[in-house]
Amino acid sequence: MSPDEFRRAGYAVIDWIADYWATVEQRRVTPADPPGTVASALPTAPPTVGGEPVEAVLADLDSIVVPGLTHWQHPGFFGYFPANTSGPSILGDLVSSGLGVQGMLWATSPACTELETVLMDWLAHLLDLPRRFHSTGSGGGAIQDSASSATLVATLAALHRASRGRWRENGIDRRYRAYTSTHGHSSIEKAARIAGLGADGVRPIDVDPDSQALLPAALRAAIEADLAAGDIPAIVVATIGTTSTTAIDPVPEIGAICAEYGIWLHIDAAYAGSAAVCPELRWSHAGLEYADSYCFDPHKWLLTGFDCDAFWVADRAELVEALTVLPEFLRNAATESGAVIDYRDWQVPLGRRFRALKLWFVLRWYGVEGLRAHIRSGVALAARFAEQVRADDRFDVVAAHPFSLVCFRLRADDDTNAALLAEVNGSGRVHLTHTRVSGRYTLRLAVGAPQTTEAHIDEAWRLLSAAADNLPTP
Amino acid sequence: MSPDEFRRAGYAVIDWIADYWATVEQRRVTPADPPGTVASALPTAPPTVGGEPVEAVLADLDSIVVPGLTHWQHPGFFGYFPANTSGPSILGDLVSSGLGVQGMLWATSPACTELETVLMDWLAHLLDLPRRFHSTGSGGGAIQDSASSATLVATLAALHRASRGRWRENGIDRRYRAYTSTHGHSSIEKAARIAGLGADGVRPIDVDPDSQALLPAALRAAIEADLAAGDIPAIVVATIGTTSTTAIDPVPEIGAICAEYGIWLHIDAAYAGSAAVCPELRWSHAGLEYADSYCFDPHKWLLTGFDCDAFWVADRAELVEALTVLPEFLRNAATESGAVIDYRDWQVPLGRRFRALKLWFVLRWYGVEGLRAHIRSGVALAARFAEQVRADDRFDVVAAHPFSLVCFRLRADDDTNAALLAEVNGSGRVHLTHTRVSGRYTLRLAVGAPQTTEAHIDEAWRLLSAAADNLPTP
Incomplete structure (x- = not known):
């Protein structure tokens, strides 16, 4: 062509x-x-x-x-977490496709690496992340495809640390343990399985039944029990904004425990991290100074198309030691000088796209204030929806909604709630998904599309309310 | 916007x-x-x-x-392996960005999954892969980001099989071993490290000094030694087209050994797989009927932009068992019916782009004949370059060049060859990289850009020849 x-x-x-x-x-x-x-x-x-x-x-x-x-950009899409994109993101990614460069090493396309380093620092500013994550110190950030991969590389770096370096050569030669709440994302179990810990290597920690957040005392007890059994606690994954309900684990308390025992602390803020662009929502990120690694997904709630997970570590040398392999055909003077970043050592694959471009286009088009307006719109629309649910005594809002997700259910049994979900989704006008909270079937409405307005929220509520009218009485 | x-x-x-x-x-x-x-x-x-x-x-x-x-699409780019894209690929990827759908489950965007299944069957036809890899049987294909990730998921499925299922729960609780030649790609060691086998878990098998291909007798001896030590051989990775020299491991002999011992055979044809679109080059794929999994990268030599690794398994159930985790928030009727493919269970991340679109645009624009013409052009240009090298008695061609890579060096010491490479690359007109063959510094010229013509090959040779004239006599 x-x-x-x-x-x-x-x-x-x-x-x-x-x-x-x-x-x-x-x-x-x-x-x-x-x-x-x-x-x-x-x-x-x-x-x-x-x-x-x-x-x-x-x-x-x-x-x-x-x-x-399934139209994820439809203003009536309220399923899972949002995965919204925007015009500038599409065009930034188009430039990346058109250039077709490989950023596996600094030497294979210097601007690809340097723009990414600068953009990750921009994002760190945007979220007011601790200085330890900025590239100007010992830390730094890189784009991963997804939070799943971020959790995996954090797990690998944690194994490197917990093994005092022997994991690189010997692999899993003792029982290492990972900890997360019972509401931690499924990717945490998947990362542990991939890393060779097995599903048994993940210790699910109970949550507070009101807040759905991890109970620090239960975490401490699990760590003590594993230590007593001769096992090695390697990583704790705390979540800011769980997938089920956007619960916020108590990171200050968890961080203090990790510091006490010398355990790697990874923070999964895949969805809710974007909220930290708004100063009034930064309370959700308390305790971040304890974290060894942190990630959030601009591809969820920050108008940047998939795939774009922003991942930071406090000590980049530890991560690179865990992941680097240097064959002859990749040797080059810049790498050997130690003066450059080779992002292939920060991730699972070798090759990498020029993904910083879409972030650059998005940040220059919207600016900090434009992105804040987008987040605030989602929070306000969710609050509007929650008010409508609360005002109807057939329904309960079943969890706090600090961000743009509302969890709710009919005061009825699980089957009736599942039937309600099927009925409203069958309309084709909206799409919601479900979870279980304290064992009970719960509907989720997550806002994120830039085209979603109050009219779409109100339509969703009308559909739900009417469907509830027409359900057979349980 | x-x-x-x-x-x-x-x-x-x-x-x-x-x-x-x-x-x-x-x-x-x-x-x-x-x-x-x-x-x-x-x-x-x-x-x-x-x-x-x-x-x-x-x-x-x-x-x-x-x-x-670094301009990977420049007609003078001869480094590493090519990573070429094309107009139709860029536009197919643009549609993917514009739609912004998530293909993690069939239910999250049915067409995203179904087009990918169809396109992977198209590619299987295009390469004349064994029927066992087609989705109409027990196998099937999925797009991975890279061959690195394909090797990793193959390793995980192999561990699931070798452990008779206990790996999922228990992780690495005994010594599993992976085998590849000393010219196997660095991603094989990286996959083993990620999977918890440690670098020691990879057994490097000697190559024939003439062909640079794995020696089957050495493989058998390594397996026997590990079995005698009580270790468990889990996976053999054979390469069709090694990164150093495009050597072709003897897959029929390797496959027979894997069958005899019940070991998973993965074929890494990341670069050279594209050659199989040409019937006259399919001899390079002999023995594929033994493979449990196979991959090649359309993003290297098939005019499809990164990232696009095409990965197949002969038994999709085994792969899905190894990788599936099903949390409540992803449960849906289609998945539970068993009638659909959920590609999240074929890969490391949960989310996925609609990458089949770029393959669809490429295949419809070029057709089978257009892609064959592209491969033949690369092979012919490499042969032209090799002739020029061979005709100059200052130089040696140091390996066979069945595809589009030529390995060569000056009849001089390593430092002189490194100086030659630095000199020609310093011109800014071409970019070549290097490797080591039988321990000696060797230059690599890899052809792949659709804009590369005989004139660019001839210019590369003139620059090399002139630079050789001007080097200090060693």
Whole structure:
């Protein structure tokens, strides 16, 4: 494809995306077709001869693919946590695709590494993170694909530390333990399994039944029990904004325990970290000075497209020691000088995209104040929804909602709540998901799309209220 | 950013990329500035107020970022392995960014999963992979970010199998071993370290000094020695196209050994897998019917932008068992029906981009014949270069060049060869990298950019030949 062909086809794709964004609200949020609908509409083998114009592919996108999507950018999408993007993020990522450079080493594209280092410092400023995470000290940040990978590399660095270096050569040759609350994300168990600790290596710590936050006394007891059994506590993962309810673990107390026992403390703020751009929400980040590593996902609630997890460590040397492997074909003078960062040593894969570009585009388009306005809008819309739920005595709000997630349920049994969820999602106008809080089926409404307004919140509530009217009395 | 603002800014970015591609050849392939040049030209904190037009960011790209890049798409880029992209890939990825959907579960965006399943079958057709890898049987494919991650998930599935299921709960509670040749990629050691086997868990197997390929007898001896010591052989990673020299391990013999001992066989064809689109190069893939898993990188030599590693397993159930974790907040009817694929269980992270789109755009634009023409061009250009080297009795070609990589050196000591490399790279017209073959410093010239023509190959040779003239006699 020549530059001129690219220009012409590129305009067509830009138009297609602009039209998609302008009309997404008119679509069902989720498709209703059974499994196999999309696959059965496609050929079973690639074309022998190419040359199909981009317009033909766009037409198939319209007729086959888009009807089979769940529209995460729809203003009625309230499921899981948001994963919202924005125009500037799309364009920053487009530049990254167009340049097609590899940032695995500083030497393989210096600007790719240096812009990322600068942007991670910008984000650290934006969230007012402790100085120990800035690259100007002993720490620093890097973009990971997701919080799952951030938890994994934190676990690996923690094993390196807990083993006093023997893990690199010997692997898992004793029982190392990881700790997180019963509401810690599933990626913590997955990271432990990948790292060879096994599911048994993760100690689930009880939460306070009111706050759903980790109980420090239970953490201390679990650590003491493991030490008594001869096991080695390696890492504690505390969560700021759990996936179920956005509970906030008591990081100051947890941090003091980790410091006392010399255990790595990783903070998973995948969703709620973005809230710290607003000074009035920074109370949620108390205790961060205890953390050895911290991450949040700009791709969740900061208008930056997936994948973009921002991950920091307080001691970058420890992380690099844990992960570096230097074969001959990657040796170069810059690496050996020690004067540069090679981000391949901060992550699982070797290769890396130029992902700092989308953050750069987003921060320059919105500015600090624009991002604060986005967060405040989500918090206010969630508060509006919670008020409507509370004002209806058929419903309960079942957890605090400091951010943009509201957890609620009908005063009815689990099956009735599941039926309510299925009913409102079946409308195609909204999409909510569920969790369990204290064992009970609970609906979740998470706000994040920049197109979501009070009208969409009110529509969601009307649909829920009407569906509740029509459910068979339990 | 409104759809109309996006449209206007999007055209500007498309134009910028088209201009970059049209002029990239006029740039130095690699920058000459010292570390810190780019970082020091940028503000240390994000702007408080946003609203900067995209044109301002593009201007800073021109003045600050682009001069600090290594241009991987430059026709004079011959380093590492290629990582080339193309117009259709960029546009397919742009659609993915614009849609912003999450493909972690089938239910979170059915078309994202189904198009990927279909496209992985298309690629399996394209490479004529054994039927066991097609989704219509017990196998199937998924896109990973990189071959590093493919090796890691293969290692995890192998541990699950070798432990007869106890690894999931107990982790690494005995000594598992991985095997690869001394020319296996560094990501194999990294995967073993991440999985908790330690660097000691990887047994480096000697290669034949002529072919640089793994010696099956040495593999068998290493397995027997480990078994005698009570260790458990878990995985063999064979390489089709090693990073140093594109050596091809003898997969039929290795496969027979793996079958005999019940060891997982993973094939790393990260770079050379693309060659199998050409029937005349499929001899390089002999023995694939023995493999439990296989991967190659369309983002290296198949005109698809990073990240896009194509990974297949012969038994998808084994992989999913190894990696699945199902928390309440991800439970859904489709998953529980067993009728759908949830790709989160095929990879390390939970979230995933809609990466099948770029493959779809590439395959429809180039067609099978267009991709074959691209591979054949690379092979022919490498052969042309090798002829020029061979015709000069100051130089030796030091390994076979079945694909698009030529390894060569001056008949001189290592320091003189390193000086030669530094001299030609210093010209800014080309970029080559190095390796060691049988312990000796060796230059590598890898072809892959669609803009590379005979003229660029001839220029590279002229620069090398002239630099050799001017080196001090060793």
